[in-house]
Amino acid sequence: MTEQYLDNHKKVVLKNGFTVIDSVFTDDEIKKIIEVIQNADTSAENFRKSDDLFAVRQFLKEVPEIKSLVFNGNVKAIIRELFGEKYFVVKSIYFDKPETSNWYVAYHQDLTISVDKKLKMQGFGPWTTKKNQFAVQPPLPVLENIYTIRIHLDDTDENNGALKVVPGSHAKGIYRPETIDWNVETEEICKVEKGGIMIMKPLTLHGSNRTTDGRRRRVIHIEFSDMELPEELNWSERIN
Template sequence: MKSTENSWEARLQTEGFALVPELYPAGQIAALIACVESAPATGPNFRRSQEVFAIRNLLGEVADLWPLLNTPALAALLQALFPAGGHLVKAIYFDKPAQSNWLVAWHQDLMINVSQRAELPGFGPWTSKQGETAVLPPAEVLENVVTIRIHVDDCDASNGALKVVPASHRHGVLPPAAAAALTTEGQVCAVPAGGAMLMKPLLLHASNRSTSPRSRRVIHLEFASVELPAPLQWRERLNLG
């Protein structure tokens, strides 16, 4: 897949994000929804309230979902992103229901989930929550990661579409003051149902409160080709192909 000046590949590199509006047709989206809704929704990886429904370690909790996600269209997208091969490193399901009234402040996605703690140069600080370990890795690890946000519902500014600061991923890991200086204005990324938003973890992004009766359901997948230094391993690693 050859890049052109206006291709999603070129925009992902220069702007830190890109939109792929028709990744899954309506029938496949319906199958994805049915599969997620069949999950038992119990255990520490499930969070359900009036304002949010989320599933962490999504493919571990809903094992039948990956065969539905792994379509030829997604495979072609991943081949373009990682020609030498890659792996999935994180999967989350988010549902921002119609009655939700929470916002997400400007931030970068800096932490990665790993199998264990190991004191290695460039890795830290560390966090541990509900027995799971995460760490801030060196910038070159984050620069290798690409997030694919698959939208189950039409998403715009009224129901919490992401806002981004284009090209902010080029600044590396930003201290709070530097990030605040860049976020005076953001670009809203509207995505139709079945479409995907691709983004770099270091891209500054946020979302407003929902003012619409429509939900905003997203399957959030993170992919990489980089290997972590031993003994670290990606906790949710799934080899592609």
């Protein structure tokens, strides 16, 4: 991956709010990642298991041996060239939507961050608390600063719930889905091959349709920032 190649993707992300980069992981690397996940101890409360979803919150902390596999040379180069030298992990999730899963996710922006405690702070709110995990909507500059990498462990297209996005919507601040003017906006389906990644700004309006062909979709979702939070507040999952 040359600097020119990655610089082109950086320009696309800044313009559209997302980009797809194929062949970031080899088939062998994906196989090893899947093996580590399958062998993980799933008894902790951050593991969620149901008929239509298997998910792990604070994924990199719960499955620490995955880190060396996820952050291969390509991913490190992508973070350095597209985000910057000072970016660090602030959130990580793994989810597996199996063949029986048929979720529909309406258009939305990712408007909250995960933090270590709840504080009264100007510009931060509303708050939510779930199993001693705190989430809050921060001021807009914090959200604008975040990048998300979605690592795809399966081929994903319009038939098995690939993300659909509104290009350029990340640059319009808080954008309520009910106000989308489809005379102005366009929709794009983000096909990602197994071993590829999607990079997205969390303010990009995104959603997904129901699966129609019964193929599973496994994704590792990691968010990055280079901003320190004010006062006593800390990112709950910070990993340098």
